[in-house]
Structure formats: C-alpha cells, structure tokens
Amino acid sequence: MAEKVKKRVAVLGPGAIGGFLVGALTKAGCEVTLVARPGTASQIAKNGLCLKTALLGDMVARPQVVENLESTFDVIGIATKANDLIPALSQIRAGIGEGTIIIPFLNGIEHIALLKKEFGKHVVVGMIGNIVAEKEREGCVVSSSTNVTIELGSESISQRALEEIADLFRPSGIVVSVEETEAKVIWHKLARLSVLAGITAASGKTLGELRKDSLWNSRLEECAREIAEVARKDGVEISADEILKQIETLPDSLTTSLARDVERADAGEVDAILGAVIRRADTYGIAHKTFDELFSLVRKRLES
Structure with a gap:
C-alpha cells in the first residue's frame, strides 16, 4: 500500500491560539509552516516556539517560519485577531492553490463572509473552544486547558475532506468534530x-x-x-x-x-x-x- 502523502499545513498568526495550533500539529507529527511578521518570524526561527500547556505538555516547537507563503499549501489555518485579519491576508495569498482549504479560527462571525468574498469555496468554518491560552511573552504560549475542542463545518467542502483535516489534530489530544452545517x-x-x-x-x-x-x-x-x-x-x-x-x-x-x-x-x-x-x-x-x-x-x- 502506498504511503499516505502528508498534507502541507500552514498557520497564519503566532499569537496564543496560533501558537497553540502549531504546537498541537507538531505534537501530532505534522510539519507546520508558521507565517508571522518580520520581527516575530526571526525570533521564533531562532529560538523556536515555547509552549507550556496542560494538554500538549511543555515543549519547544520548531516550525518552518516565514513572513509570506511562496508555494501552495493543502491547509491554511488563520489565527490572527479580527482587527489584524485584512492586512495579514497578503502574507498567505501565494499559498492558496486550487485544492487549498482555509480554516479561520477567529472569534466572532463577520470575518467568515469577508474571507468567503476573498477566497470563495476554499473557506471552511472552524472554531476552537474550551481553551484559555495566553502569550507569556513573544514566542511563548501558556495554557491550562485540558479539554480543548475544534469544530469544523462547510457547505462546499466534503465531509471526507473535513475528517481528513480533523485527523491532523486528533493525535494531539484535541477533540475534533465535523458538523453538518457552518451555522452549527x-x-x-x-x-x-x-x-x-x-x-x-x-x-x-x-x-x-x-x-x-x-x-x-x-x-x-x-x-x-x-x-x-x-x-x-x-x-x-x-x-x-x-x-x-x-x-x-x-x-x-x-x-x-x-x-x-x-x-x-x-x-x-x-x-x-x-x-x-x-x-x-x-x-x-x-x-x-x-x-x-x-x-x-x-x-x-x-x-x-
């Protein structure tokens, strides 16, 4: 049987949630690319991303760190703050190909329409829940949460494709569910x-x-x-x-x-x-x- 091809995964935003997601994917065995602003990118590239978490343990993740994507990715998670979203999109634009799936993990609701207007069918609705995470300092995320969840939903992407994405996170201990509708x-x-x-x-x-x-x-x-x-x-x-x-x-x-x-x-x-x-x-x-x-x-x- 042919070996399953690993998905190329990127995360935009090295804040508390973005850092936690990078840590989760790293623990799950994924090779992750982190997209960050210049100063932050160079610091994390040098020192790694420090995580002190109840669910993932204490670790230093060492993703590839870039300021802008230059080739296409299978999955791009977006974990910026809502007010930073629009200027940050230019950093991932070159990473979006025909089969790319974009998952925003932002709080709120209006960013979804904005992203769909920009990227159409590529956008999946994602939410991360039951998590309290903070940046202890630049490049270091702390979290005491043990029951972290992710929910995914889409009316344009197949349930099978969503389950494949869910399987990227599940080995980390995050409970991932795929819902029938985006609204749920x-x-x-x-x-x-x-x-x-x-x-x-x-x-x-x-x-x-x-x-x-x-x-x-x-x-x-x-x-x-x-x-x-x-x-x-x-x-x-x-x-x-x-x-x-x-x-x-x-x-x-x-x-x-x-x-x-x-x-x-x-x-x-x-x-x-x-x-x-x-x-x-x-x-x-x-x-x-x-x-x-x-x-x-x-x-x-x-x-x-």
Missing part, C-alpha cells in the same frame, strides 16, 4: 463566548465574582436569552438554559481574552464579538438591550 459550528461557540466575553469585559470581574453579584447574574441570563434568539434565527436551535448550563460548568477563576484586552485599554475584538452580535440581531429585528448595555460599559472602561 459558529453558534456552538459564539452563543457562549459572546455572553462570557461581554460580561467579563464590561465588569472586569472573574466568573466567580459575577456569580456572587445578583445584578451581573441577571445581565448574564438576559444576554443568554438575547443571543439564543439570534442563533435560532440563524437556524441553530439553542436555548438560553443550554447556554447557562454550559457556563455553570466553568471555573470561578475564568475570565476571557477580551476582558484582558480591555484591562490593558486595548479595544481588541470588542467590535468583532459584541458589535457583530448586535448587528446580527438588528438584521433579524431582535431586541438586544443587554448587549447594548454591555457594549456601552466596555467603551466606558476603555475611555477611563
């Missing part, structure tokens, strides 16, 4: 994420602190109701109770990357997550009073 992939994560990101960024509190506060608990419940209605209009049946039950399983210490950004006076993905939810709700004529309130509170924290 989006809302399985975004329904929970938008509530948590909004509440933690607006309050500056951990989940445990929020649980002890009746006002914030009420806001959390109202957000879950609003986002569940938006998801249902997008064709995904999820209830506010389901979202709240998912949140109940999370530790008191939990915060979000958006909350950490706001703490540093960095608007980060405020618009990509909260703004996008509000605009989606407007599209369907759904009330979003609580999300409006959170958005306003986040802006006040950033201004102060």
Whole structure:
C-alpha cells in the first residue's frame, strides 16, 4: 500500500491560539509552516516556539517560519485577531492553490463572509473552544486547558475532506468534530463566548465574582436569552438554559481574552464579538438591550 502523502499545513498568526495550533500539529507529527511578521518570524526561527500547556505538555516547537507563503499549501489555518485579519491576508495569498482549504479560527462571525468574498469555496468554518491560552511573552504560549475542542463545518467542502483535516489534530489530544452545517459550528461557540466575553469585559470581574453579584447574574441570563434568539434565527436551535448550563460548568477563576484586552485599554475584538452580535440581531429585528448595555460599559472602561 502506498504511503499516505502528508498534507502541507500552514498557520497564519503566532499569537496564543496560533501558537497553540502549531504546537498541537507538531505534537501530532505534522510539519507546520508558521507565517508571522518580520520581527516575530526571526525570533521564533531562532529560538523556536515555547509552549507550556496542560494538554500538549511543555515543549519547544520548531516550525518552518516565514513572513509570506511562496508555494501552495493543502491547509491554511488563520489565527490572527479580527482587527489584524485584512492586512495579514497578503502574507498567505501565494499559498492558496486550487485544492487549498482555509480554516479561520477567529472569534466572532463577520470575518467568515469577508474571507468567503476573498477566497470563495476554499473557506471552511472552524472554531476552537474550551481553551484559555495566553502569550507569556513573544514566542511563548501558556495554557491550562485540558479539554480543548475544534469544530469544523462547510457547505462546499466534503465531509471526507473535513475528517481528513480533523485527523491532523486528533493525535494531539484535541477533540475534533465535523458538523453538518457552518451555522452549527459558529453558534456552538459564539452563543457562549459572546455572553462570557461581554460580561467579563464590561465588569472586569472573574466568573466567580459575577456569580456572587445578583445584578451581573441577571445581565448574564438576559444576554443568554438575547443571543439564543439570534442563533435560532440563524437556524441553530439553542436555548438560553443550554447556554447557562454550559457556563455553570466553568471555573470561578475564568475570565476571557477580551476582558484582558480591555484591562490593558486595548479595544481588541470588542467590535468583532459584541458589535457583530448586535448587528446580527438588528438584521433579524431582535431586541438586544443587554448587549447594548454591555457594549456601552466596555467603551466606558476603555475611555477611563
């Protein structure tokens, strides 16, 4: 039997999620190319990518590091921040061939339409969940998460092709599922994420602190109701109770990357997550009073 040809895999963005993905693929035995900005690229090329993680262990990954792709790849994962996406696309354009599959692992929803407009049938919807990961410093990612998941979905790429991509990640310990629709992939994560990101960024509190506060608990419940209605209009049946039950399983210490950004006076993905939810709700004529309130509170924290 002929040996299975290894897929050529690249990851755009050496941040916390991009670094974690590179580590996972490396542990799974893949040869990975990391696409990074000039200064970061030279540093990681010299020192490797340090990972201190509960799931993958402690390791130094040594991907090939480039500033721009110059030949075609089978799979390209995108792990930039939403506000860095557009300028970063020029770094991967030459790597996209007829059979290339592009998987964005960004938070939010509006980036998908942008990428599909740019790259059409090549784009698969991907979400990484149950993960808290941070850059300890440039070129070093830390994560205490042990139950990391990836979901993939596409209406243009075959389930078999998606399963082949899933198999790239599975040996690392990440639980990967292939869903029937793109909307399911989006809302399985975004329904929970938008509530948590909004509440933690607006309050500056951990989940445990929020649980002890009746006002914030009420806001959390109202957000879950609003986002569940938006998801249902997008064709995904999820209830506010389901979202709240998912949140109940999370530790008191939990915060979000958006909350950490706001703490540093960095608007980060405020618009990509909260703004996008509000605009989606407007599209369907759904009330979003609580999300409006959170958005306003986040802006006040950033201004102060």
